[in-house]
Amino acid sequence: MLLPKNQISLLIVILLFAGCQSKKSYKATDNDKKDLESVLIKEQLPDRSTQVPTDSSLYKNPGLPVMDRVLNLLSYMTLEEKIGQMTQVDRQFLDGDKNIGTYFLGSLLSGGGSTPAKNFPKSWAEMYDGYQKIALSTRLSIPIIYGIDAVHGHNNVVGATIFPHHIGLGCTNNPQLIEDVYRATAEEIAATGIDWDFAPCLAVPRDERWGRTYEGFGETPDIVKKMAAAAVRGLQTDQLDGPTSILACAKHFIGDGGTKWGTGLNEKLDQGNTQVTDQELREIHLPGYLPALEAGVGTIMPSYSQINSEYMHMNNDLLNGLLKKELDFKGFVVSDWQGLERMVGHDDYKTNIIAGINAGIDMVMVPGAEKYGGQTYTSFINLLIESVKEGSVSENRINDAVARILKIKFKMGLFERPYSDKSLLSKVGSKEHRNIAREAVKQSLVVLKNDGVLPLSKDLGHIHVAGKNADNLGNQCGGWTISWQGESGPITKGTTIYEAIQVAVNSVTNVTYSKNGSGAKGADVGLVVIGETPYAEMEGDRESLVLDKEDLAAIDRIKKAGVPVVVIIVSGRPLIIADELDKWAGLIAAWLPGSEGRGVADVIFGDYNPTGRLSVSWPRSMEQIPINFGDSDYDPLFEYGFGLSY
Numbered sequence: 277m278l279l280p281k282n283q284i285s286l287l288i289v290i291l292l293f294a295g296c297q298s299k300k301s302y303k304a305t306d307n308d309k310k311d312l313e314s315v316l317i318k319e320q321l322p323d324r325s326t327q328v329p330t331d332s333s334l335y336k337n338p339g340l341p342v343m344d345r346v347l348n349l350l351s352y353m354t355l356e357e358k359i360g361q362m363t364q365v366d367r368q369f370l371d372g373d374k375n376i377g378t379y380f381l382g383s384l385l386s387g388g389g390s391t392p393a394k395n396f397p398k399s400w401a402e403m404y405d406g407y408q409k410i411a412l413s414t415r416l417s418i419p420i421i422y423g424i425d426a427v428h429g430h431n432n433v434v435g436a437t438i439f440p441h442h443i444g445l446g447c448t449n450n451p452q453l454i455e456d457v458y459r460a461t462a463e464e465i466a467a468t469g470i471d472w473d474f475a476p477c478l479a480v481p482r483d484e485r486w487g488r489t490y491e492g493f494g495e496t497p498d499i500v501k502k503m504a505a506a507a508v509r510g511l512q513t514d515q516l517d518g519p520t521s522i523l524a525c526a527k528h529f530i531g532d533g534g535t536k537w538g539t540g541l542n543e544k545l546d547q548g549n550t551q552v553t554d555q556e557l558r559e560i561h562l563p564g565y566l567p568a569l570e571a572g573v574g575t576i577m578p579s580y581s582q583i584n585s586e587y588m589h590m591n592n593d594l595l596n597g598l599l600k601k602e603l604d605f606k607g608f609v610v611s612d613w614q615g616l617e618r619m620v621g622h623d624d625y626k627t628n629i630i631a632g633i634n635a636g637i638d639m640v641m642v643p644g645a646e647k648y649g650g651q652t653y654t655s656f657i658n659l660l661i662e663s664v665k666e667g668s669v670s671e672n673r674i675n676d677a678v679a680r681i682l683k684i685k686f687k688m689g690l691f692e693r694p695y696s697d698k699s700l701l702s703k704v705g706s707k708e709h710r711n712i713a714r715e716a717v718k719q720s721l722v723v724l725k726n727d728g729v730l731p732l733s734k735d736l737g738h739i740h741v742a743g744k745n746a747d748n749l750g751n752q753c754g755g756w757t758i759s760w761q762g763e764s765g766p767i768t769k770g771t772t773i774y775e776a777i778q779v780a781v782n783s784v785t786n787v788t789y790s791k792n793g794s795g796a797k798g799a800d801v802g803l804v805v806i807g808e809t810p811y812a813e814m815e816g817d818r819e820s821l822v823l824d825k826e827d828l829a830a831i832d833r834i835k836k837a838g839v840p841v842v843v844i845i846v847s848g849r850p851l852i853i854a855d856e857l858d859k860w861a862g863l864i865a866a867w868l869p870g871s872e873g874r875g876v877a878d879v880i881f882g883d884y885n886p887t888g889r890l891s892v893s894w895p896r897s898m899e900q901i902p903i904n905f906g907d908s909d910y911d912p913l914f915e916y917g918f919g920l921s922y
Contacts, residue, residue, distance in 0.1 A: 338689075355671075361381075362382060369645055369646070381411070384407055385422065386422075408420060408469075423471075425756060427474070427475050427476075437464060437705050439461065441868040443489065443891065444869065444888075447719075459510040472525065473511055475507065478493075480564065481533040483537065495905060495916065504564045508526070517688055531550035534550040557583065574684050580618055589628075595635045609637050609639070610637070715875070718878045721867075723862070723921070737800055740839065742792065745773070749770050750766070752866075771871070802840065806827035807845045828856070841861055842860065845864070846866050847867065857913075885922050887921065893916045894918075
């Protein structure tokens with residue numbers, strides 16, 4: 277039923293009066309009035325679902341206000357078309373590209389490693405355009421939105437610029453640099469047609485054993501808060517419909533960095549339980565989201581984890597209550613991969629769907645991974661349709677979810693610019709972007725010890741480089757590079773640390789290399805690049821963070837040759853080194869620097885005076901973990917904010 281204007285006005289007055297009686301005064305704005313329309317969508321919408329839209333249909337007019345276009349398009353949509361918009365499927369599980377149109381799918385994604393057969397930028401753009409063509413051939417011609425985890429550059433694409441992971445960027449303490457990094461990332465994403473980046477991660481990692489520690493800017497809410505808006509601005513720019521603007525997604529709401537050891541997968545941390553008071557939640561885990569929301573972040577992804585034993589994917593108080601009502605989030609909420617399936621003790625998929633949608637999830641990343649034990653997207657669609665018809669999920673809730681999704685699509689200009697712009701392809705891995713990455717590497721490195729050996733002269737007679745991470749591009753990029761967990765070796769384009777050292781020195785210097793530290797005798801210095809090999813979520817939780825035998829053996833061989841040792845640690849978190857530190861003349865935390873090893877060489881040889889400062893505390897022993905700045909018994913090996921310059 278279409279409400280008369282006088283009834284709508286009366287309702288507004290009633291709501292305003294009620295607001296005046298609360299502790300917090302409330303003043304209606306034009307945006308609020310538009311939101312009131314979305315509350316009344318079911319009653320206001322005429323039913324045009326049996327009609328075929330024409331070129332003159334209001335939603336096709338880019339000159340009209342966004343909400344007018346949204347409401348008009350909603351009036352044409354069947355329940356099946358609406359729920360299709362709420363469904364996100366990984367491209368590898370489509371069961372035929374035609375199903376994009378058959379099920380009116382609103383979104384596709386590429387999970388880690390889900391790439392076109394030829395993993396190059398042009399292939400991505402062509403793949404995207406093919407999918408978009410199918411979506412636009414449907415009755416309503418609603419474009420898809422395509423998402424990807426570009427968490428340190430466009431990291432799924434061979435040849436893209438790979439930037440340092442967040443833990444390194446946090447050590448730069450430079451929001452403008454973070455904005456530049458994400459701006460370059462957005463340009464490379466746009467070149468491949470992709471619209472949406474599942475970034476930035478705004479977790480506050482509180483336990484170094486967590487495999488996602490490197491995805492956070494640091495262990496304090498202050499450093500995360502400082503970087504959040506810059507990342508969002510870099511991706512989205514000032515307006516979502518720019519030619520290289522990419523929709524951002526702040527994740528994982530909320531508290532994923534605070535899980536307790538033993539409560540997660542395999543009795544470790546990931547996807548575990550964050551046990552906090554409301555005050556702790558708001559003081560530690562919430563602050564980073566506030567500047568992201570102020571910057572206009574378009575989407576939010578909830579965490580797999582629990583808050584005080586309640587799963588975030590069905591947490592009405594925190595999704596509907598805190599996020600959408602208290603914080604006034606106007607974008608849409610997208611679930612994580614199989615987020616409605618990965619809840620221990622909640623094994624009925626239909627029940628989970630009902631709980632998740634009613635709690636405030638607007639789009640569901642199914643993603644259709646049946647062969648991995650997951651649910652199919654067809655099952656999700658059918659069960660949600662069934663739930664609406666039974667009354668377990670209201671049509672108002674469906675309309676609200678779809679209105680939020682469509683509003684973002686209109687704001688992005690997808691209806692007017694649905695296809696990739698291949699003129700941008702030259703930006704992928706460009707010299708300009710690699711220079712930004714090199715600068716980010718330089719600023720991210722933290723010099724932790726220097727007994728006068730650093731910076732090295734470029735005219736030394738003999739430099740011996742060793743260690744498993746010295747000449748391994750995959751290791752220095754880490755997880756979420758080309759594949760989900762990452763992998764060792766020459767997986768993409770870039771410069772290893774060893775290659776960078778070779779280029780940096782003068783012609784008089786002999787640079788030799790051995791992975792195991794052999795052949796160092798007679799060298800002026802040994803540069804040993806050690807640390808971790810690639811991992812990502814789930815697989816990255818570690819009960820012990822001590823150096824492995826291979827690393828220790830390489831260092832020991834160089835020491836026995838009588839050569840002073842400078843250790844460079846390539847890792848996604850601090851490692852336990854206290855018992856070894858006295859044996860080293862120098863120590864640099866290089867984190868996971870990405871594709872531009874020359875940034876490491878810039879610091880080693882003094883072309884850049886290091887400015888990096890720890891965004892995490894460096895523990896003395898495993899017994900100290902978890903350790904965080906502000907703890908009552910705080911006594912780390914290197915404290916939060918520590919770092920040396922020359």
